[in-house]
Amino acid sequence: MTVELTADQVKALDDDGFVRVDKVLTPEQVERYAELYEAFLSGAISTGHLRGDLGGHVDDEAEMDAPEHITQIMWPSACVPVLHDAPLHVQSLAMAQQYSGDDMTFDFDMLIDKLPHTDTSTPWHQDMAYWIKLPDIRSLSVWTALDEATVDNGCMWYVPGAHRKPMRRHWEAGKGGGALECEAKEEEGVPVPLPPGSAVLHVGAALHYSRGNTTESRRRAFIINCRPKTMVDLERSEGMDHGLTENVRKVRNEGEA
Template identity: 30%
Template sequence: MASIITPSISAPPDWARRFHADGYLVLPDALAPDEVQHLRDEALRICRGERGRVAGLRPAGPTDDDEEVIRRHACVHFPHKLSRPVHDMLAHPAIVAVLTAVVGPNVKAMQSMLFTKGEGRPGQAWHQDEFFIPTRDRSLTAAWIALDDATVDNGCLWVLPGSHRPGVIYPDREHDDARFDCTSEAYDFPYRDADAVPVPVRAGSIVVFNGYLLHRSLPNRVPRGLRRALVNHYMSAESLLPWFTPPAGTHIGKWDYRDVVMVAGRDPYAYKGCPDLSEPLIRPDRDGGCAR
């Protein structure tokens, strides 16, 4: 039986127009201060190991300083598997309103990431999320939720407006740029760094952007300060998700990664179930050794 979720609010018509033109949209102050603080508290509990096992997490003792613990790792993948507040944030009404306007009425989430970028931590080089999470219908959309004020100095997002419109996945390569973490960088695209614009936002704001949009972040250069963010990824529920390696004997054309969470509308593949496939883990970084 198909599962059905009805969104609670509607997006203004110009949201979709601006999103499709520029590839991104900013929702200022979408979260209340108490919501932001609750997520910060959950981030600390996750990094202390209090919410469950995270592969690669350094154990934190009861006397370990919270400020040191939150800075140990730059990124935790799949925190929604550990925390109910983080899981609930997948379907926050402000996010769902935009998703149903720009993706369609039926939307599923497949990933969350918790970034806790302390001072001196690197950013990420130019990349397109659709390169890492391929969808059949080019519907991948990210919601970047600021848990601190994100500024040019502490490593806010930078985007190349309109770079999503060609619908091209650009080549990628390894890099040795110490400003960025271990993920590969996109290159050979028809845009210059000078074309990029920063996207500074206040804590509680959300940046929603297309999976083909070229974006990056720079290191946190503030002498003492965090730039925490929760990032969720979504796509249309109608599209199969050929993510990771398919099971043996499964043709890539039929492979559908089903560890997903419905956030709006009807799931046409509900009969397949939603097996627990992914595991919360720490992304390797330059301090911990690049996984290459």
């Protein structure tokens, strides 16, 4: 059974640029995804260049008790292709098609893990800042929690309605490393804590961020991005494959304000 977005959820996506959707996965499915996630993290599933540090911009000399500040594994479905037919991809695509139309298709997926006490925030940004210029900016990102996501372990925060305003100016965060950031503050935003198996959906211009994990708890997220098939084709024809092949990620779309 695929999740049906309610009229209120569709309105929230229109008005705020994000919305919480509960019970995208059953507890049993969460358990199976969590096991798979551990196989990615431990290296039992090899990821090569697809694994990186989304917190590589942090300028600290401190010895870390973790392999990365924020572990990011791009393209889990390229490593384990059956994921395309598994519940999370099926549900995410169904929600993207309900919200934005039948021409929506899978673009890319990623795992973002904040290990206990890694205390590294994901900078405020709009996903569009990472894109090439696209004539059709419809996109939907489905961020599903595999652990309880709390304010203190790094749940997502959003600035409601920011997607309706000009895109903010972005630059490379900190000392570099790949992540982009823009000016924004928690006072403008709202946190979206989630139980395991629930998701927050956002559009490409939604302004978002997450705090670092300062707790003992895990914060594993599985993220699936969808956009129109013609735009995926355009991206690929311009060499944009979200890191599937080893290309350099550049600021392509710096924003206006």
